[in-house]
Amino acid sequence: MPAHTDGGVGRRIAYYRSVTRPKLTQQQLADAACVALGTIRKIERGERGVTDATLEAIADALGIDPGRLRTDRGAAHTRVHDALPALSAAIATYDVPEDGPVRPLQDLRTAVADAVQWRVAARYTRIVRDLPDLLTELTRAYHAAPDEDRAELAGLLVGAYRSADAVAYKFGARDLSARLVELMRWAAPEAADPTLTASVAYVRTETFFAARTHTAGLRALERALDTAPAPTAAPTIAARGALHMRAAVIAGRAHDTSAADHHLAEAHTLAGQVSEDVYCGTAFGPDSMRIHEVSVAVSLGDDHVGRALDVASEWKPPKNLPAERRSAFYIELARAQLWTGLADDAFESLKVARHIAPQHTREHPWVREDAATLRRLKRADSETLTHFAEWCAAT
Numbered sequence: 001m002p003a004h005t006d007g008g009v010g011r012r013i014a015y016y017r018s019v020t021r022p023k024l025t026q027q028q029l030a031d032a033a034c035v036a037l038g039t040i041r042k043i044e045r046g047e048r049g050v051t052d053a054t055l056e057a058i059a060d061a062l063g064i065d066p067g068r069l070r071t072d073r074g075a076a077h078t079r080v081h082d083a084l085p086a087l088s089a090a091i092a093t094y095d096v097p098e099d100g101p102v103r104p105l106q107d108l109r110t111a112v113a114d115a116v117q118w119r120v121a122a123r124y125t126r127i128v129r130d131l132p133d134l135l136t137e138l139t140r141a142y143h144a145a146p147d148e149d150r151a152e153l154a155g156l157l158v159g160a161y162r163s164a165d166a167v168a169y170k171f172g173a174r175d176l177s178a179r180l181v182e183l184m185r186w187a188a189p190e191a192a193d194p195t196l197t198a199s200v201a202y203v204r205t206e207t208f209f210a211a212r213t214h215t216a217g218l219r220a221l222e223r224a225l226d227t228a229p230a231p232t233a234a235p236t237i238a239a240r241g242a243l244h245m246r247a248a249v250i251a252g253r254a255h256d257t258s259a260a261d262h263h264l265a266e267a268h269t270l271a272g273q274v275s276e277d278v279y280c281g282t283a284f285g286p287d288s289m290r291i292h293e294v295s296v297a298v299s300l301g302d303d304h305v306g307r308a309l310d311v312a313s314e315w316k317p318p319k320n321l322p323a324e325r326r327s328a329f330y331i332e333l334a335r336a337q338l339w340t341g342l343a344d345d346a347f348e349s350l351k352v353a354r355h356i357a358p359q360h361t362r363e364h365p366w367v368r369e370d371a372a373t374l375r376r377l378k379r380a381d382s383e384t385l386t387h388f389a390e391w392c393a394a395t
Helices: 005-019 026-035 038-044 054-060 076-093 105-120 124-146 146-169 174-191 194-209 212-227 234-253 258-273 288-299 302-314 325-339 341-356 357-365 365-377 382-391
Strands: 278-279 282-284
Touching: 005 038, 005 054, 026 038, 026 054, 038 054, 054 124, 054 325, 076 124, 076 146, 076 174, 105 146, 105 325, 105 382, 146 174, 146 194, 146 357, 174 194, 194 212, 194 234, 194 278, 212 258, 212 365, 234 258, 234 278, 234 282, 258 288, 258 365, 288 302, 288 325, 288 357, 302 325, 325 341, 325 357, 341 357, 341 365, 341 382, 365 382
Parallel strands: none
Antiparallel strands: 278 282
């Protein structure tokens, strides 16, 4: 694996170690990352290089994306794209997995829970590193499992497929993403969990976004709502609320104001009945609803865009929300600001999104489009904006 030898990597490690809460000593960082103390000291002093594996271990220990420590802006992007064939290979044998070892069920639960956390934190390099082997192991476990374990393993497969799909969709591998969605739809009924089936319907909407068939996507979500479990407890309330939340956004893309308002109102009512959390892999609650209010306003466009600015003037996403969702708020806000002539504010919002979730921000098509527009407008410091546009490959 390549070694990063620029002294800036060590300086960034030392910086993030000093600003974590609680602050970490070099020894504590070494222990958390399973790296020798002497290695940490030499890296921070710029006396030795650091491999990708070690860098990712240190980033994990610091609780940040590895991209914040690297000097090569294109490294994470290239690594993810290079790893996509391994994901394709892993799912090609979903029904005929090769023989091999299988960890205990508890270990598989933990592995999938970790993958879910990487997804909501937009840790895509970590997903592509570990998910191919995990998917192969899960399918092997599912087909060999006794009847009493098959339902749970099917649910774990759905969670792992969804994490893999996040990478495929965000990085433009739409055929792979569609295949992963179909595998989720295959596995979900086996799990016999209606909330899981609802979450798969939520994810499936990606295929309608990608094809720009928004009216059909709205119809599919409304059918999913018809069969969703009654909202009697937090998980089922969140499952139904997330479907309404998603339906509001795709109705906005379809320019169906009436449907968007209806689903947004339903989602707001349900969000008021639960605390903000990640339910069945999807963040839902009052804060997520505010973010989707902005998304719906931007989707509807025209006279509705002002609502996005109104929300942002009163509220900002708290840090306990998943990084992917927080960065999406600022990406959507940047578009609203750009459309209303607030070019400088739009660039500031894009920079905030990048700080929160660099990989998610870099791969978002709106970021590229808006950065390219800002360059044409020349409304920000040219050098800073040029660096940003090069980073996200804006044309």
